Amino acid sequence: MNLWLRNYAWRHALIISVCLFSLFPLYLVVVSSFNSTGSLRLDSFIPREISFANYKMLFTDPTIPYMIWVKNSLIIAGATAILSVTIGSASAFAFSRLYFKGRKTGIQLLLLVQMFPAILAISAVYVIMERVYTFAPSIGLGTQSGLLLIYLGGAMGVNIWLLKGFVDSIPKELDEAAKIDGASAVQTYWLIFMPLAAPVLAVVALLSFIGTFNEFILARLFLVDMEARTVAVGLQQFIGGQYSENWGPFAAGSIIASVPIVIIFLSLQRYIINGLTAGSVKG
Numbered sequence: 001m002n003l004w005l006r007n008y009a010w011r012h013a014l015i016i017s018v019c020l021f022s023l024f025p026l027y028l029v030v031v032s033s034f035n036s037t038g039s040l041r042l043d044s045f046i047p048r049e050i051s052f053a054n055y056k057m058l059f060t061d062p063t064i065p066y067m068i069w070v071k072n073s074l075i076i077a078g079a080t081a082i083l084s085v086t087i088g089s090a091s092a093f094a095f096s097r098l099y100f101k102g103r104k105t106g107i108q109l110l111l112l113v114q115m116f117p118a119i120l121a122i123s124a125v126y127v128i129m130e131r132v133y134t135f136a137p138s139i140g141l142g143t144q145s146g147l148l149l150i151y152l153g154g155a156m157g158v159n160i161w162l163l164k165g166f167v168d169s170i171p172k173e174l175d176e177a178a179k180i181d182g183a184s185a186v187q188t189y190w191l192i193f194m195p196l197a198a199p200v201l202a203v204v205a206l207l208s209f210i211g212t213f214n215e216f217i218l219a220r221l222f223l224v225d226m227e228a229r230t231v232a233v234g235l236q237q238f239i240g241g242q243y244s245e246n247w248g249p250f251a252a253g254s255i256i257a258s259v260p261i262v263i264i265f266l267s268l269q270r271y272i273i274n275g276l277t278a279g280s281v282k283g
Helices: 002-033 052-060 067-096 105-112 118-133 144-169 173-182 185-196 198-214 217-222 231-240 247-269 269-276
Strands: none
Touching: 002 231, 002 247, 052 067, 052 247, 067 105, 067 144, 067 198, 067 231, 067 247, 105 144, 118 144, 144 198, 144 217, 173 185, 185 198, 198 247, 198 269, 217 231, 217 269, 231 247, 231 269, 247 269
16 A cells, blocks of 8 residues: 555646646636626635526527527538548648659648748738738638638648648558559549548548637638627627626637537547557658
8 A cells, every 4th residue: 555655646646636727727617607797706616606697698699699600610610621631631642642743842832831820921811811802702801711711721731741641651552552453543542542541631620620610810800790700709709898808608608619629529539549640650
């Protein structure tokens, strides 16, 4: 017993302390969502009163299109995840397996672009989308389609590099065997690469979905109309005022908005470890 306490007890104590430290902010948000005063202050660790007024406000107040915000976030995040996987996987396969003029230069430019913070491009992207709106209003400034294009442009570099690392780890003998059997490059991509890449594709889709769903800065800058906003931008109105901070509805909306992410994460968790480590080891 003394040996166990000396060798292992401190590890368990450390793990428990880290878990409690990580879960306390979540507990604070949950408790605040049931607090009708709209405050983050805890009078006691266990709340004396539980109120669903904040949740009721989100679904019944006609001035708060909360479900429309959630729907917008799901549509934009889902479209970004699907298109990121589709375009990124095809590009990664082309850079890894096909030989064409400018292949090496193109992959080096992708790496170079990732060296600069995305915040540097916000002003330039804003001006470009403003000009695009003059001749293509459906994909210009203030539209969800335009915001989707911006998300795709920002995510392509990282996704292509991640997927290319996985494609490089696939033995080229499979490609050669497919060519001997008469398979084209497209058939090799669909019949060999796609089934093998399922774990890493799931991870790319998950990371793209979560990152887009939680993104605030670009959505706040480009989406002006109330009903076109995402849930992250919409909830900001509860705490954006200098003298009108209302944390109760903000906490309630955050908890509801996190449910789709939790469901998707749990459904894809068996792919996460395999997908993140795929392509990191060669040979």
